[in-house]
């Protein structure tokens with residue numbers, strides 16, 4: 669399953685699953701990206717704040733040079749952090765990202781990392797991303813951690829909806845209402861920390877039961893749960909074996925009762941680090 673990116677004027681699609689890269693930096697980060705593309709990943713996450721735009725794009729460029737994928741098949745993402753919000757500041761930040769990622773040409777997908785409502789600059793930041801897309805610095809634009817009120821506001825101000833909203837979602841915090849809101853507007857939802865970022869989530873007995881019924885691992889069952897909900901998970905792994913394990917989850921189909929079983933682990937306070945975008949600010 670793949671997802672067409674809305675509002676783009678071209679026919680780009682997102683694959684069913686992508687690679688997270690938080691904490692993958694330097695030579696090791698680039699090697700992990702090459703390994704991921706070799707395994708079959710075509711969507712690679714990154715961010716200005718992860719300090720890995722250079723190693724991610726170098727890994728992608730190496731993978732292309734090795735014939736592991738064509739440039740056109742790959743979607744490389746980055747994000748602008750709060751410390752660079754504001755119209756001129758964001759355009760300069762996108763230019764910095766583009767310079768660090770010059771080995772791959774235009775950035776495929778560029779997101780606003782957090783809305784930072786108290787800072788109250790995300791509308792001008794969105795205007796800058798629209799301009800960056802017009803200048804062909806980036807091909808698609810979107811947001812991350814945006815609530816309905818934030819998306820409504822940028823749409824009212826500019827008439828332009830994001831192609832993607834990348835949000836926290838995992839069985840302990842399914843974020844179902846935000847996913848429904850995005851879907852109604854043709855916005856693709858990506859899930860960050862999709863397998864719970866090394867917490868004890870994967871040891872949960874209910875997830876274990878669903879996994880056992882399919883003869884798959886807990887991580888694969890959780891990733892299949894995301895895909896059954898129409899969400900693109902972006903699990904991070906530095907290991908070639910776990911990258912392959914995670915990508916193979918795209919072939920697993922859960923039935924509605926299994927999806928419900930995993931969703932039943934959700935709790936209103938289930939966010940991994942309490943980062944509620946209504947109040948959390950990240951620079």
Ligand SMILES: NC(=O)c1ccc[n+]([C@@H]2O[C@H](COP(=O)([O-])OP(=O)(O)OC[C@H]3O[C@@H](n4cnc5c(N)ncnc54)[C@H](OP(=O)(O)O)[C@@H]3O)[C@@H](O)[C@H]2O)c1
Nearest residue numbers: 688689690713860861862863864865866887903904905906
């Ligand atoms: N937009 C945002 O605000 C935001 C916030 C957080 C994250 N993100 C993005 O989302 C990506 C994913 O989130 P995340 O890194 O926080 O968490 P995650 O992908 O849920 O979990 C990553 C952790 O799980 C381990 N792992 C990977 N595959 C596994 C498997 N099959 N079985 C067991 N353990 C496995 C990884 O270890 P190994 O590497 O050793 O395999 C790593 O410790 C990030 O890397 C980043 O790109 C975005």
